[in-house]
Amino acid sequence: MTRPPPARTTTPSVQDVAVGSGSGAALVGQAAGMFTVTNIDDILLLALYFGQAGHDRAAAVRVVAGQYLGFVAISVTSVAGALGAGLLPPSSIPYLGLLPLLLGLRAAWHTWRDRDEGPGDEPSRAISVLGVAAVTLANGGDNVGVYVPVFTMAGTAGMTVHLVVFLILVTVWCALGRYLATRPLVARALSRWGHVLLPAVLVTIGVLILVGG
Numbered sequence: 001m002t003r004p005p006p007a008r009t010t011t012p013s014v015q016d017v018a019v020g021s022g023s024g025a026a027l028v029g030q031a032a033g034m035f036t037v038t039n040i041d042d043i044l045l046l047a048l049y050f051g052q053a054g055h056d057r058a059a060a061v062r063v064v065a066g067q068y069l070g071f072v073a074i075s076v077t078s079v080a081g082a083l084g085a086g087l088l089p090p091s092s093i094p095y096l097g098l099l100p101l102l103l104g105l106r107a108a109w110h111t112w113r114d115r116d117e118g119p120g121d122e123p124s125r126a127i128s129v130l131g132v133a134a135v136t137l138a139n140g141g142d143n144v145g146v147y148v149p150v151f152t153m154a155g156t157a158g159m160t161v162h163l164v165v166f167l168i169l170v171t172v173w174c175a176l177g178r179y180l181a182t183r184p185l186v187a188r189a190l191s192r193w194g195h196v197l198l199p200a201v202l203v204t205i206g207v208l209i210l211v212g213g
Contacts, residue, residue, distance in 0.1 A: 027158060031165035034150065038143045039173060042067070045135065046177025047186065048198045052127060059127045064174045066132025071170050073133065074140045074147075075163055081144060082151035082159065094210050099138035101206025103131055107199035135202060138209060 046067065053059035110126060151159045180186050 024161075027154075027161050028165055031162040032169060034146065034162070035166050035169045038146055039140065039169075042136065042139065042173055043176050043180065045139065045201065046174060047180040048201060049127060049132060050178045050181035051186070052198060053181075060178065062127050062129045063132055063177075064171075066127075066129040067136055067174055068167075068170055069129060070133035070136025071140065071166065073137045074143055075166060078144050078147035078151055079159065079163075081148035094212075097138060097141075097206040097209030097211075099134045099206070100202040101210065103135060104199045104202025104204075104206060107202060111196060111199060138206070141209065 046063065049063045050060060053063055107126075147162075151162065154162060
């Protein structure tokens with residue numbers, strides 16, 4: 001009579017755990033690196049917005065909320081693309097440039113209309129959640145082309161890790177933008193020229209997206 005083979009244990013070895021942890025750390029590092037290279041220009045935009053907000057805490061909250069709303073829209077579109085829904089066809093991405101272009105022209109109009117007021121009198125109430133979100137979405141439209149293939153290859157678990165890392169880094173980006181805007185030298189420059197720089201940057205971003213998309 002032959003004896004049955006011993007049952008195989010499913011307890012992972014120390015080496016397996018180490019390999020798994022290393023893979024997880026590599027995935028987090030990949031997500032952080034991808035976010036950084038695709039969103040580095042957002043720090044300048046955030047600094048301009050925070051500079052315009054000044055000491056108005058409610059306006060600063062609107063900037064953060066708008067940044068999150070815009071990036072969530074980018075993330076949802078990327079996830080949908082990875083799952084095959086194709087919410088944002090590549091041919092439509094250049095037209096996202098119309099959003100910052102129109103917002104920049106609107107900001108330029110307000111600057112010209114209020115030209116007799118001092119730079120420090122720029123109303124922070126002009127900052128809206130939807131306005132910041134629209135610029136974030138338009139400026140990050142090309143991010144979708146980067147995120148979709150990565151999300152497709154990463155699978156559900158990897159996609160979840162990327163999204164969690166991205167949302168954490170949005171907070172870091174907002175903190176960096178706020179930090180830059182509150183540095184004395186930068187704050188003085190933004191106080192004096194921010195009302196001119198913001199529309200110029202928005203129009204430039206819009207034109208670049210329209211032309212380069």
